[in-house]
Amino acid sequence: MEKTSFGREGEALARQYLENKGYRFLDANFRTSHSEIDLIMDDGDVLVFVEVKSRHNRRYGEPVEAVNPFKQRHIRFGARAYVLKKKIVDRRIRFDVVEVMVPREGKPLFRHTRNAF
Template sequence: MARHLDLGRKGETLAKTHLENAGYEILDENWTHGKLEVDLIAYKNKVIIFTEVKTRTGNRFGEPEDFVDNRKQKLLAEAADEYIYLMNHQGEVRFDIISVLFDHQNNYILKHIEDAFWPTTM
């Protein structure tokens, strides 16, 4: 498997553990609808949280969360719309970003950005 995919999976595992330790229930991992994908879908306090996980080994070109651009936000919103419809969820939703930044010694900093954005398509 490609190194960047291994790194991404490692970051998603750390993000999932972080959410579970913070009291979130994980509803789905790598949920797909067509070509759309949501890394983690969690639930807490009657809110469904759609979470994008970004993992990097350096921040020379920006922080991991900087790579969740408007295009990615729109795609996440489209996937969220479908998920909400399928689950018949009538409550609140939220979009979070979890960034995981590794250094050369395999240490990492995990940053959970709650309510990171609100897509204009919803």
């Protein structure tokens, strides 16, 4: 499977996982010139920017480890742009990471890190 389509599949799985936990979907793949936010969700009174990391295995480490300080800066930049574009004020913001482990056979596994950074 192509890397981009695998990533989009992981994002769809993460969205469903979060919706099953009571989150409300707002937007996906919000892009700026320097960043992309995978999912933007509503968790009650909190606006949540979600980075989704999909993997088949842990050969190259834990998926959350790929959300390094460089990546975090870009996600924050994108979140700032989203808030400005949508004219959102007086709203708490949180950054989460959802890891989607998709084995070659079997059901996907999820790990949700709230307040990841």
